[in-house]
Amino acid sequence: MADNLLSIMTFFPLVGMIALLFIPRDNDAMLKSFALAVSLITFLISLPLAFDNVFKTSGGMHYREFYEWIHVGEFFQMNYNVGVDGISLWLVMLTTFIMPIAILSTWNAVKKNTKGFMAMLLLLQTGMLGAFISLDLFLFYIFWELMLIPMYFLIGIWGGSNRIYAAVKFFIYTAVGSLLMLVGIIFVYYYAIQSGSPVNGFGIQEFYQLDIPYGAQFWLFLAFGFSFAIKVPMFPLHTWLPDAHTEAPTAGSVILAAVLLKMGTYGYVRFAMPLFPEALQTFIPFLAFLSVVGIIYGSLVAMMQDDVKKLVAYSSVAHLGFVMLGLFALNMQGMAGGMIQMINHGISTGALFLIVGFLYERRHTRQISEFGGLAGKMPIFATIFLIITFSSIGLPGTNGFVGEFLALMGAFESDLRWYAVFATTGVILAAVYMLWVYQRIMFGKVTNPANENIKDLSAREIVIMAPLLLFVFWIGIYPNTFFDKMNPALEQLLQQINNQQVAIVEVVQPVVANVVDTK
Template sequence: MNAITSMMLLPLLGSLLIAVIPSDQVLRVKQAALGTTLLVAISAVLAWFKFDSANTAFQFVQSTPWIPSFGISYAVGVDGLSLVLILMSVLLAPIVVLAGWNESEGGRWSAKVFYILILVLETMMIGVFAATDVFLFYVFFEAMLIPVYFLIGGYGSGERAAAAVKFLLYSLFGGLLMLASIIGLYVISGANGGHTFDITKLSEMHNYMSSTTQNLLFLGFFIAFAIKAPVWPLHTWLPDAAASATPGTSVLLLGVLDKVGTFGMIRFCLALFPDASKTFTPIILVLAVISILYGAFLAIGARDIKRLIAYTSISHFGFITMGIFAMTTQGHSGATLYMFNHGFSTAALFLVAGWMISRRGSSTIADFGGLQRVTPVMAWSFFIAGMSSLALPGLSSFVSEFLVLVGTYTRYPVAAIIATFGIVLAALYILIPVQKALHGPTTPGNENLPDLNIREKVAIAPVIAVIVALGFYPAPLLNVINPASAHVIESQGFTDPVPSESAGK
């Protein structure tokens, strides 16, 4: 069986196994969920070693007619970009299950429903990154909303119902715009060689479009992806969803699902509409820079630790979007690496923040004073995660942020220089809460808080290890990412700027 299809089927089989386990056997349900996600992660690692990074074509390809009368196929395959994001997704899934061992308690439904939703979501995450049929991508893109909606609304806290509905409405609105563009592409393909949803064939359709048509279809895709990413001013659903969701759901939401937006910008906006991408690049770069600075200012003023992390992600997605539309190989490589690194740094922040909140019974940053004295392992874990979010040299995010800024500067120096101020602001929005929560006198009520237990240490250890290892040695990922990024740039007619010294010779 195809490697990608096998990865997608494993979580579904695991969910069926959980469905037949009695609801009162909660431990068996959790063990089945953890075992399933570990099997999926192992299969992804095996696929990683079989992947030929020098080959920029789709690999592990499978295409089976699904609705032949409309040219729709079950078509999957991966290149360097999608493989990296699939690997990130399936590595985070067992960490989320283990770290949030008790997250299903107090929910509207049983633990069995919670873990079924997690596994179904994992299948959708793999599918959305692997789909090479545009209609199939759209199905996965929309289907992901269902488990996330129920995870937020059924197991979250606070205004969870309102946050879930807001998330759903924003995503559905973007999805409808994308559907309209997909239908437009389908009609155009029918007039130029036969109806198809195959992404490789559709990438040639821009030759048959007027600039107005291409611009309109581009906007349908881009707005959907900008909502998902999220990019200012389409970001407002994210802080509410992150604050209301469980920590594990927030990890999957910000660490994985939001990457579908930036992934889609590369896979569909650039590939299908290269001319429109050039037209809208100046506007998108302005939105990206605003996201960087605006998200940073919101984070500086945040009083709630979960909202703080959500605001920092808005700033980080600004960097990713800027790297994508810098139209340079360095910018693209940096943006893709940033997606992977952000997934792990955000996971560390949300998981440790979740443990802090569960122990203290509060999400207010000021209530966590002096944790370094009381819970040193938890405090140091949060500190390392925060420094990674800050892009401290020696930690994973530094390499990706550096590549994005350098790649952008070579073509759009003004945007890169302004975005650099986001690094200064990042020092404030990370170091201020670190000082308030971890250092200083111990806040009354924190004196007897327990430190991380064995399960929590096992869950956070691989996340911290990835953050540190990729900070010193990102080559394993970049060796896969770089050829794919160069192929995107070259295939769409973009070239890297020539250094002025070379140009003058």
């Protein structure tokens, strides 16, 4: 099983989705239970990855699977090429971990076409896992596009009153980015063929060895970077996110925040940054500027929201700004901070969307002004909400502190120190809007009669939140569990980027010297 573990893990949800279609449409209990069982088994299949110490000693790819797939003469070749390293490991684990939680969160919320809803969730999981393990650019693109379909339907069919607008906007933004990435993929492959480099399909490890001229790198980084920036999303390409989050069902919002947005940040780390290192240096000041603007803008707009779900959506723009700033520092502190903050955001913001979902199920409103004084009525809810609030604002001892601190420290120790100075205002603003929303919902007197008989969390809801709370404190208190397996891969990535930059300089300098001698 170990030889094919990644394939079994990735395609098991797809097989489960197909089997789900044979369950009677009106048997909601069986449909939900079956989908939950499939997601739990997928998580169990992935567990050997988390406990394998090989990631501590080697930054290379492990659990490799390679099969020749499509050959068209000598020009076009595509392979099923997958693997996992310390960079993708925890994103894979986050995906398998969050899906059972997402399914449980909608146990009583989905009222129509339960079969279709659960089928879309399982199909989405296959797409997400496939993207994280792909080592072939074209295979990555296939899984990237596969994710678009179920998420579009989750928003468009099971979303709120403005779901069609949100779904179409999500589709258009993502499709435009995907088209640019496809053009970039084709050009990289064409360049590899024309340069006579040994190419075995669209394998990224072969593409890492290409000496792509700076002019081509510039446009290719622009194509890939634009596509990934939409997915992050970075300011000003973020406008699809608040609408998608607000209209999506709770499970859709949780998965969107926890995993789908990480496709953009992961895309930068795995593809754009190591493939085009010279262009990366050109774009870093601009991208770091956009990251800081996103941090401040997202925080300020979040402070102005009365819809608590939209507030959490804008907070994502700010939190992911810290991720990108850390990655662009191009040092171990910043990269490690950015990577762990991807996981932290998935846990904390995913938990916040669950909390919003719990409130909405009880009151069918997300307006902050409709609440107040709930701490006395819902003590368990109040405690969990407070812990997640502290996590979101980066209180020491919680997971949020580790990622933000390392990302900012990495930026301070790089050429981005002035960007980091302005980014620190986001830490203060996060405390302002998160504590403000907590105070308005939980404290004060119960002034709305509809809140008088509101019920505290059920056993199912406590079970949903318990694993998330565990990781809030686990990462906050002992993050080395995660860093130990991440660091070798990050060191190898930084070495890859630096070596390519040196190689290009060594090629360019003799050319410049010859020109000078000629003159």
